[in-house]
Amino acid sequence: MPSQPTTSTLPGEPEPSRRRRKEARPQELLDAALDLFVEKGFAATKIDDVAARAGVSKGTVYLYFPSKEELLKAVIRHNLSLTIAQGDGIVAQFDGPTADLIRLVANTWWERVGETQASGIFKLIITEVRNFPDLARFYAEEVIEPGERLIVRLLQRGVDRGEFRPTNLYDTAHSLIFPMLMLCLHKHSIGACSAAEAIAKNPSGFIANHIDLMLHGLSVPRAG
Amino acid sequence: MPSQPTTSTLPGEPEPSRRRRKEARPQELLDAALDLFVEKGFAATKIDDVAARAGVSKGTVYLYFPSKEELLKAVIRHNLSLTIAQGDGIVAQFDGPTADLIRLVANTWWERVGETQASGIFKLIITEVRNFPDLARFYAEEVIEPGERLIVRLLQRGVDRGEFRPTNLYDTAHSLIFPMLMLCLHKHSIGACSAAEAIAKNPSGFIANHIDLMLHGLSVPRAG
Amino acid sequence: MPSQPTTSTLPGEPEPSRRRRKEARPQELLDAALDLFVEKGFAATKIDDVAARAGVSKGTVYLYFPSKEELLKAVIRHNLSLTIAQGDGIVAQFDGPTADLIRLVANTWWERVGETQASGIFKLIITEVRNFPDLARFYAEEVIEPGERLIVRLLQRGVDRGEFRPTNLYDTAHSLIFPMLMLCLHKHSIGACSAAEAIAKNPSGFIANHIDLMLHGLSVPRAG
């Protein structure tokens, strides 16, 4: 279930040169490892399987990563660096109503994270932080804090412009983002088993409903 | 970190009779196993550690559960049976405004699940369904479906009584419940590492804010 | 080539009880490990082979020794403690000519060390000190220093009593002991391959000749 084919040459394609392979390897291995760590968990994933999915032999994994644990950390680091500061740019230059901005940010995030392989990183974090506690600091600094700051800034903008009523912005930020994260977790757990689930079938519909609900919940009561 | 003491006798307590201990064994083992499966994951948990935490020797675990996998299933079954049909009673006999009913159900759930050891079950499910896919059917039937039905019924009650505007009730149910589940997940992952997190410090405040936001979001727009 | 049978029960013998086995295990494993480490070297010895020679399975080795390296250290520690202070007693209470005392000590040492499995320890030390340098301090303190002191005291006794001419006693001590150590090394290297070697056939003869030569070498020149 990798989102990009990472296995060795398909028939018909020219065999990539040794040098080109070497440059592509780490990425291929990280993709394979993300897939498997997310699917099975760190402990239940065999290095042999990571290697096989990347189309190489077991020893090759150790040419690029000194241990299974370092591979895990590299997977997380690599996929987090994709995530951070994704939204900051959008927010800075947007000019219209905050409701539209929030919808834009949510949809962009869903396209770039939720629908890609990277969505698995959240399950991986939740699964493995307790076993590798230094991941916690890493994740808090790289994702949670910038992410919270971004959303709080968004909400503050709405309040400042008289669009939103005041609430506890940190709590509200979590009410906004948590269902989106659950969507990612769901996709890589129950959603991967029983396809017969409404939410798995139409995540965009769910997101639209969720954002509407939240925006309505934040709307300023009519003076009366 | 078990919420109930599961280890052997503390000095000062009266030694429980041998019979008491024997009858309590399976429960103690299930508690110990839940703790460890949640903390470390199934694959990274050693039977030895489960036994040690329950205050027995390794062999004893096998007197009660035929294999590690069956122990996992028993843990899940046992903790799910606590969960299911918890709220049905409350709903049936409640008479006031749906907003109050929802607050009551949410707070009751948080007390009985979120604040207890049982809150870990959601992390366990998310972590392990893909490795033990028959858990999926089990969980869907025992938790997801009754849970969704309960919340949808709640929301429908609000709509029927003219308290809530109409929305996609399944999506809205998920918007309502997902942040509560994330609270449980958080508590057993990041929240267990860096205590310096707003959300971890005041979950009840977060729940109150979340429910308010949702109820406001569901409120019927003023005619006019 | 173990000097005592260490493998599991011979047919006809009563099966030793589980408890008795547990007490005997470490010794059996140390004997097996000494044999193999001496024969093949540390790196080339497989834990599987140690286990097989001791008549147990691989996992059992790890019940008693936490790693291969600790097993090595235990082997050395165990075999050195046999060695230290072996001669001190003899020397203290001897009364006759120093020449006789030296012959007695040499023969006793040969019987108790040279002819037993423990003779392999010297090869093991020489082979492995550079890879495990903290063995060096250990060996220097436990064997070299007490050993040198013993022999120097012996020689000094001879000089004091006018039996030996004065020489550099440390150098002479080494001239005395080194050929005995070479005999041990030889036995576990070349001597184990080509049996057709004079020295391997008659070590006691060699020792007698060597001691005679040394004693004659130490004898006081006739006043002339």
Added chain:
Amino acid sequence: MPSQPTTSTLPGEPEPSRRRRKEARPQELLDAALDLFVEKGFAATKIDDVAARAGVSKGTVYLYFPSKEELLKAVIRHNLSLTIAQGDGIVAQFDGPTADLIRLVANTWWERVGETQASGIFKLIITEVRNFPDLARFYAEEVIEPGERLIVRLLQRGVDRGEFRPTNLYDTAHSLIFPMLMLCLHKHSIGACSAAEAIAKNPSGFIANHIDLMLHGLSVPRAG
């Protein structure tokens, strides 16, 4: 720790021509391999390290030696051919007292073997013969037998000339040579770890004392 520089060019030295380097390769590899085999043992030495010490890449080793085992044999063969028949020339043309001849041979040997990298070969032999038993025959024929013959001839010369009393010449030869060999072994084992050892500090003094002791031991008792 090689006694001759075997690594690639030092800054300031003229860069050897490519041809020079190529012709020197096998010698450089043999030197590097001897160092490492002696230091760590055959099994614990990595081809990668041999290559690195010789300043080439791993693949290059296989251009010159078909396998690690053949490299070992080449190292031994090469260092033995240095050793054999070193002394025969000296003995043939010497004319004075046998005592002087023995001192000359011993000192020459120590200069040419004991003080050079080649002294490690004895440790290597003792360490590895049991794993590669055909080395035994090789070593016996090339070193032990010629060496013994040489020393026995020396001793016989002394007896024939009335300088030495008769003894078992084979045993005496071993008494003479074993301490010298132990000096080599010591240098590459304990001596390489704890420098604070009398013997390691003044090997020539030890040799002088040892030969004196032996010669005195062999001296003809005064008639009387």
Added chain:
DNA sequence: AATGAATGAGTGTTCATTCAT
């Protein structure tokens, strides 16, 4: 019932060897 010694299949990691460049 309870124990914990023993097992051996399974997995992370290493490293001699190969071979395309």
Added chain:
DNA sequence: GATGAATGAACACTCATTCAT
């Protein structure tokens, strides 16, 4: 010739499971 990426067999070590006590 020289390189170093890739391989995969081999080995240290772990741990679920069994069973004699």
